[in-house]
Structures are given as C-alpha cells and as structure tokens.
Amino acid sequence: MAGWNTSPNVPLSITEQRIYDLNHRKALADLIARAMGVKGRVDVELFEKAIPNVVNSYPIFRCRYNDEPVYRKFEDIELDYLDIRHMSDEHITSFLRQFSSSPMDLGADQLIGLSLFRTGHDEYIFLVKCHHIIADGISLSKLWSEVLTGYLNLEAGKNYKPIVETMDFADYVNFENTYLKSARGQDAKHYWRNKLALQYEDVESASNQEIASIICNEINHNIMGEEFLQLQADANSENTSLFVYLCAAYQQTLGEFLQHDFWMNTNLSLRLKREHRYIFGPMFRYANLRACRDESWKEKLRRLSMEIKRAVRTVYAADAIGPHGSIGHNLNASRCYLITFLQAKEHQEGFAGVYTGEISNWNTLNDHLKIRTISLPTRLTPYGIYLSLADYGGQLRASFIYNVNCFTQAQMESFVGRWHARVICGAGGSMPPL
Structure with missing residues (x-):
C-alpha cells in the first residue's frame, strides 16, 4: 500500500x-x-x-x-x-x-x-x-x-x-476506500442510507432549535462484586452480550426521562479489528441505534442484539449518520445520546489506568518518578449524555458525561439511579417509581 x-x-x-x-x-x-x-x-x-x-x-x-x-x-x-x-x-x-x-x-x-x-x-x-x-x-x-x-x-x-x-x-484510509468500493461496502452504505432516510422527517423537525452548549460535567458510578456477577449472569440468561444489555438499560432509561424523540448512537471502535488495533488516528465509528419506547424489555434486547450485530458487520460505513455525520450535523445536544463500551480487564490498575484517565492514585514509574491522572473537563461534539462504560472483569465503571445545558446535577443523579436499578432488575423484580 x-x-x-x-x-x-x-x-x-x-x-x-x-x-x-x-x-x-x-x-x-x-x-x-x-x-x-x-x-x-x-x-x-x-x-x-x-x-x-x-x-x-x-x-x-x-x-x-x-x-x-x-x-x-x-x-x-x-x-x-x-x-x-x-x-x-x-x-x-x-x-x-x-x-x-x-x-x-x-x-x-x-x-x-x-x-x-x-x-x-x-x-x-x-x-x-x-x-x-x-x-x-x-x-x-x-x-x-x-x-x-x-x-x-x-x-x-x-x-x-x-x-x-x-x-x-494512511494504510487504513486505503483499506477503507477499497472496502467502500467493494460489493460488501456498497451494501453497507446502502443499509445506512436507507436507515437514515426512514428518520429524515424526524431529524428535520427536531433540528430547528438553538444548539446547546458543549460544557459538560461528569458522574461516575461503579458496579462491582456480587452485583456485577449477577449483572453478567442476567445478560447471559437473556442470551445476549453485556454491551447489548447495558445499551438496552440506557435506552430504556432515556425513554423514561425524555419527552421528545432522541437518537442514540454507539461507538464501535475499529480496534476491535485486529489489523487496526495499534494504528494511531481517529479510528472510531458510530452506529445509529433505533430508539423505541413501546416495547418490552425482552423485545428491546432482541432488537438491539440484531442491530448491533448488523452495525459491527458494516461498521466501516456507519460514520455517515452518527453524531459526526448527517444526524449530528442537524441535531443539538438535547436530541443526541452516545454509549461506548470497553473491555479492559488487564487495564484496571497501574500505568494503563493513568494513561486512560481511569484512576488518580500515584503510580511508580521508576525509582525517582511517579505519575497520576489529573481530572480535566470534557469538551466534545455536543451530546445530551455520553455514557462511557469499561468492564474491568470484576467491576463495571460507568461515566455519565452530561451536557449542563440539558441536565442539572440533581436530574443526572436521579437518571443514574434509575439506570442502575434497570441494569440490576432487568426483566424481573419491581422497578422503583420515578
């Protein structure tokens, strides 16, 4: 190449x-x-x-x-x-x-x-x-x-x-262009364009509003120990991945809190593909997940499982409609929501935790140097909430990065509590009242 x-x-x-x-x-x-x-x-x-x-x-x-x-x-x-x-x-x-x-x-x-x-x-x-x-x-x-x-x-x-x-x-760009010209790539582009076309009128009606600020605050929430083991068991019992299970809980909670239509996207990093795992660059890909309010918990799990599988197969062409694509060009933060998921069992402690901003304890680099993370504010393309999830094997770390023009801290604390209850209850058990 x-x-x-x-x-x-x-x-x-x-x-x-x-x-x-x-x-x-x-x-x-x-x-x-x-x-x-x-x-x-x-x-x-x-x-x-x-x-x-x-x-x-x-x-x-x-x-x-x-x-x-x-x-x-x-x-x-x-x-x-x-x-x-x-x-x-x-x-x-x-x-x-x-x-x-x-x-x-x-x-x-x-x-x-x-x-x-x-x-x-x-x-x-x-x-x-x-x-x-x-x-x-x-x-x-x-x-x-x-x-x-x-x-x-x-x-x-x-x-x-x-x-x-x-x-x-540069090699990746060459690969991407070759893929998009192939029969499979053309099929992927056709799929995403049709998916967006079905939402065109809704996007247009939701886009004529003032753009919200991109100033964000963050709430972190951990699920660990027996609770985390039960969460993994619940996902397995539904014959779905932990990521799909968490996506469903996030979308269900958004549907309860938001009175207007919204668009939810998931980040499908190309580093899931072995050949691009170590390449530096803007490698992320966004897949649009359909938001449905009137469906049961099992129906939502089944639908999101199929949509995410399809997105993974066509991920190279998915960016065209994500937050950086046609939908993102037209919608403000109150309409756009993102979820990402990282399996990082080996990165829970030590230097990798510092590099990824996950921990703030001092870590010894050598006999005369120590390093630690310093928290900084997040300023990214506007979302109402950007939920970043990391599975560390014995712990799930959820970071709710929220737009302060869309939510107050009290609203977000209530939102996080409701999401946690949905994740733990799943289809069984009784949900607390809103």
Missing part, C-alpha cells in the same frame, strides 16, 4: 471528512485532553527532546488541513515548557481547565499540543491536548504511554526510536 509516501494525496477518511465538515458548519471545541501529574526528578531538556521525537514519527499527529479543496500538509511538533511555580493551586487548576479547553482552529492551529508545566520543586504536569480529527481517546492514551517510554529510554542512556507499525493511518 502507498502509506504516507504520497502524504498530501492520502484522502481523508470518513471520520476526518465528517469532523471537518461539522467544524466548518458549527463552531465547536471538539477536543480531547489528558493531564498527568509527575512527581520526582525530571530532565526538562531531555523531555523536550524525547517527546517530539516520538510524536513526529506519526504523520497523523503532524497533519494540518488546508481549506477547500481539502488537502493535507505536515508540520513538526514541539514540546512547550512553562514554569508556573508562582501560581497558587487554585490558579493552576483554573489555568489547566482554560488551557485544555481553549478552541483549536482546524485550518490554522497545531492540532496536537504537548505541554510540560513545572508546578513545584520536583512536581510537573504533562498535558496532551488534540483535536478529535487527528486522534481518538485510545490513540491519545497509546501516545501518552509511548512518549514516556521514549523519555525513560533516553534518560537511561539508550537510543530510542518509536516502533512504527507495518500499517499506519
């Missing part, structure tokens, strides 16, 4: 096309940011050398998008270093929140920002911020892991060159 040998001529993937179009139709801060606290001895000069050495090995992070007609250009990335020891803890927190959520100009700005802030004698904050068009959250976590590996190798006096996979994002 051509790879990046013809870099400017590599076409945009479906995901890139949708985000590019959406950002030119609406003013959005479609950003992903991660902040890591670092405690111990840091060689700042070596850090400034090591981090760009890794990041610039991947063309997708160096990518810029010129205006119509869209084509790529590439610029190297550097690490920004800033000493902010003079700031109070309150000012540092406020500074990080503003810095991490400030908009990026898709046509003019560097689309990934790498910053090292010195906050104390042996205390630092490493901030990575990028536009969603060049990476998804999994890519950002993988990059975070690799840049620290690069730094530690150089610190130990070892030469370090990132291991670039035999396939990269």
